[in-house]
Amino acid sequence: MRAVEQRVLDAIDVDGMLAYLGELVAVPSLTGQETAAQEHVAAQMERCGLDLDVWELDLAKLREHPAFCAELERERALGVVGVTGADMAAGRSLILNGHVDVVPAGDPANWRYLPWQATLADGRVYGRGALDMKGGLCCALFAAKALHDAGVRLTGKLIVESVVGEEDGGIGTLAAVLRGYRADGALVLEPTELAVAPAQAGALNFRVRVPGRSAHGCVRSEGVSAIEKFVLLYQALMDLERQRNRASQDPLFARYAEPYPICVGTVQGGDWASTVPESLTFEGRYGVAVGEEIGAARRLLEETVAQAAQNDPWLREHPPQVEWWGGQFEPACIAPDHPIVTAVCGAYCDATGGPTRVEGVPYGADMRLLVKVGQTPAVLFGPGDVRNAHRADEFVPVADLIAVVRTLALTALRFCGCDEM
């Protein structure tokens, strides 16, 4: 390892990073309500030696973009980007992308630790967002800070993006792309268990409205229960899930029994215990294979619902409505031997001494916007296990945070270059 590399690694302030992650977890930033967290990150970027670009997202204009999708109505949202490095011919530009928005905490009674306060225990940081993905974002900030504190001047641009709205479709990354942030390579710091992921499955949010016919519960068989009809559709979708995953052959997804799951996440039906429910709505997440065209994927789900409806006398006459809403994450991939992949793998090996894994991830994320809209070759690489995201007692291992901040510092140094190399 070169002297400058070791100097940068030595300059990494792990304690500061953990302390800052704790601060950031304590700023609740549910999707759509990220402004306080974005301002917090912007202030930290300045302390990390990054030049700030903070702007109000032009929500009306973003909404017109073909890649736009978002579930929530927003009042406002901030873009926050910190930049360092020169723009010399010798250097390549690198984006480190992390989102500040988090999903709801659910019932706090299910948490061992408080969701909106980071707790360091058993070598892990617990808290909503610690894993998905304030942890990864903090690694980016403190990798930049280490470069700064070590007095390194990069010859290519290092661009650290703190984005909003990843959980509902990626409005923040789209805004950064449209503001002109493109690069020779990018890392999206989602939890990959330290694997380097040149492929991500897609994920499409859907909603199905199921009609019933209300009746007094005392003569319930004279009404039509939307809950009963939901059960039919639910079972049809679970059958579809089994078929799709049985057919999956992609070696990048070999470790997942179900790389393309159909998760029904919410259900809401009826409005009175003793009234036959006249309507029910359920929402879910539909996994899409890398290489699968999302229009075809949508049609398959729609046809499954329509077919189940055809088999039921009531639903045949009163077809359920399928809507696509919120996050519409296309799958994305780059070549597994792209220079950004090899750069991250090499940095990881040198930073940690461990072997690297290159494999796909089963979840949608902002990678697709960087690759498809921003023409920026991107991988996912980040601390922790996505299995612990979106649930109670979300956590990120401290060891993973350390491995990632070190890998990011080395990747930036080598990929962007510096005048000491």
Place this chain on the structure above:
Amino acid sequence: MRAVEQRVLDAIDVDGMLAYLGELVAVPSLTGQETAAQEHVAAQMERCGLDLDVWELDLAKLREHPAFCAELERERALGVVGVTGADMAAGRSLILNGHVDVVPAGDPANWRYLPWQATLADGRVYGRGALDMKGGLCCALFAAKALHDAGVRLTGKLIVESVVGEEDGGIGTLAAVLRGYRADGALVLEPTELAVAPAQAGALNFRVRVPGRSAHGCVRSEGVSAIEKFVLLYQALMDLERQRNRASQDPLFARYAEPYPICVGTVQGGDWASTVPESLTFEGRYGVAVGEEIGAARRLLEETVAQAAQNDPWLREHPPQVEWWGGQFEPACIAPDHPIVTAVCGAYCDATGGPTRVEGVPYGADMRLLVKVGQTPAVLFGPGDVRNAHRADEFVPVADLIAVVRTLALTALRFCGCDEM
């Protein structure tokens, strides 16, 4: 028919009754929010020649009564009773009981007519509550008005009760009983399709909380979906419903294929489309047979849920919780040849020229509070078909309203007696 009887029937102001029903439908009175409607009825009682008794319910004291049940937290509620007639040995006292509270309208888009405005069309009055049961209540008010307008002096007390909270357990009728309103007979003016019902099935509101374990939807098989577990419990309850109704033999309920249905009326689970739902709650209504002990009925449902849970590895370790809440309507009955039954049947024949039917109703109502707490023999008798209650386009036929107001006037005259008879 005696002259005084004909005079009373001739004094019935059907147009006035329909107009007043229209006014009352236009005062939304969801269960728990009935005060405006109660004040409206009180003013009308005065116009019907009734002596008013209006009082604030002592909610804290009512809550301590063993027969108390109510779903909703209330700020306040009014008792409204109108009384006429003397208290002579020759006369018998009669209660006419109707509730002003109504269930929610559901989605207005499912209504042909506006839910909160009465529409007279096709010989029917449409609107939320027109049937259940502002229509029956208006019949009582205008039967009293006809007696008053005809100059009749009853020798027994006629007590018209406008009560709140029937839909969530009968707090209003309980309050009237505890205020001392008891009688030799009572009619609860629920929709019976003009049958005289000396028996009502019971109905118990239940709630089941189903635990799951959240996980990111992209690895959904590593979480446990509370929706998937709900489906198991739902199917077990539908099996229980089939068993209970197959076993039913009561001749008073012979016309109902399912006199004791289990209606799952609401379901709510999960909080994010792409998160495996960690909890789900569903609520329903559990029909109880006349003569069935409600403790035993409750245990049967609880055991059904427990048994279904035993058959599932997750639910075995994380048992669903069953709660009994809100309306806990015990079944109730009186002898089918009780004088109040024969009195109503006779009055109906003479008032309408039609034959009477004596049969049970499959729904819970305030009858049980009159019979069991108030020791007041009661029947259900009222206009319209309960099948049209608790649903869009709720309506009551005008012909039924006329039949009922005439029957009530004759019943009061004959049962209470008058100094001209």
